[in-house]
Amino acid sequence: MSRELIGYIENSKELLQEALHQSLQKLLIPEQLKQSMLYSINAGGKRLRPILLMASYDAYANNNKKVLSSCLAVEMIHTYSLIHDDLPAMDNDDYRRGKPTNHKVFDESTAILAGDALLTYSFEIIAEDPLLNDTQKVEIIRLLSACGGPTGMVGGQILDMEAEKKSATLEELERIHTLKTGELIRFAIYTGAYLANASKEQLNYLTDFAYYLGLIFQVQDDILDVTGDEKKLGKRVGSDQENEKSTYPKLLGIGGAMKQKEIYVEKAKNALEKANAEDSYLMALTDYFSNRDY
């Protein structure tokens, strides 16, 4: 990974961390609720979605202050989904990113409500942003709700749960991940370029790019669950196999999964070129997420 890309990611993460913390800290809400929301937001993570959103804007324009509210919103929605996913009734995970999950630190009811609060607040953040006009706000909110709701991420989570009970085909697997992970990535990529006034054609190619990037991300996730380092990942490996979960390595073998990832990488880069974004950080980020070890 180039030193430039490392700097870009580190700077973005720092900026995001500060903005995320501030946007929750300033809320006049019950302390227990605030602490629970802050706990999961501050737990770190890759900040994949907001960094992609920034990089997508930076591919077409300068001065990306306009994207900050969308970055916060998508990270809050991602975070709420993790809190609910970890609940005993869902995946029943005690650790996330190497730290106890929200419901282990607080309690289940607080975790449920903290998730609900982050989800609801994400829309307020966009609606209140003084840097966006009303048309932009509506377009972003429309896409965020479509990508985060029943036609998007939540739909993917239901399918993912159902798939645990049977063995899925490669096609079904792609559909699950496209909804569960891919739709918020699509939101991020689209919104950044949209706010940078990318053309309709460019936005279409970026939608293709986002589709493949989401799959790359997921294949690598599956691969790391087999070959990854628990310390770097901050979570147990091998849990997919234990849960008899349908994964790329299970369907294709590790070699086959790696090969499939390379196919997606090529298609993603191809789409980026067509979107005239071949010199942007999106290109380097594609390799970065394809080869990440955490």
Place this chain on the structure above:
Amino acid sequence: MSRELIGYIENSKELLQEALHQSLQKLLIPEQLKQSMLYSINAGGKRLRPILLMASYDAYANNNKKVLSSCLAVEMIHTYSLIHDDLPAMDNDDYRRGKPTNHKVFDESTAILAGDALLTYSFEIIAEDPLLNDTQKVEIIRLLSACGGPTGMVGGQILDMEAEKKSATLEELERIHTLKTGELIRFAIYTGAYLANASKEQLNYLTDFAYYLGLIFQVQDDILDVTGDEKKLGKRVGSDQENEKSTYPKLLGIGGAMKQKEIYVEKAKNALEKANAEDSYLMALTDYFSNRDY
């Protein structure tokens, strides 16, 4: 209750039922998720919030088609909050409106996701409404997220849970209910009048009205838990006392609670007059909700 008001409520409920059902039925989403969302939406209920929203519009203008999306959104948010409230980790209720709760019919994880889906989708419904302009959409979304999120309903739910562990004062009780129930009622009353182009002054008085109406609703809820008929209510009575919950009857006695309700009713009607809405259905609805037996 006048025959006219009964007709108004029945007509509104029928129209809402059809629109709610359609808006979910048309979604291309996993079947299990759709059934779970539909189950709770179709479980009926008073439709208090959307009826108030319509009545608030009708107080100032004719032809209330413009409010339908806001009506659906607020009812979906209310419904999601009930689904999450009923979960084992929260109130652990097996029955709601005389029917098994969502997680009893489906399962806990589906119920959590159905709630998340209804919440997220409610914003999409507003953002997609062709009858509203962008400024209206943003104003409505801004208020809906503020009233439904951590500064509103979700904040109230946390306070309500905390209050179960100690005995609350009348002031604390009012704060809990204003957030937990009152804020979505405020959204309904404000949004109806806003879309009917009520003046700023009228909107301010209506905000006062909504505040007292929310409290009336809650006092009556508490009274019914002592004196109500289980069959009419579709839920067990006496649960507040069992749970040693702070309620108006507990703090003031039944007579004191009734008296307190009358004070709120007078203040509510006073605010309605100042908002020039004394001849609207809002006036009759105030008495209706104050005296309801279910």
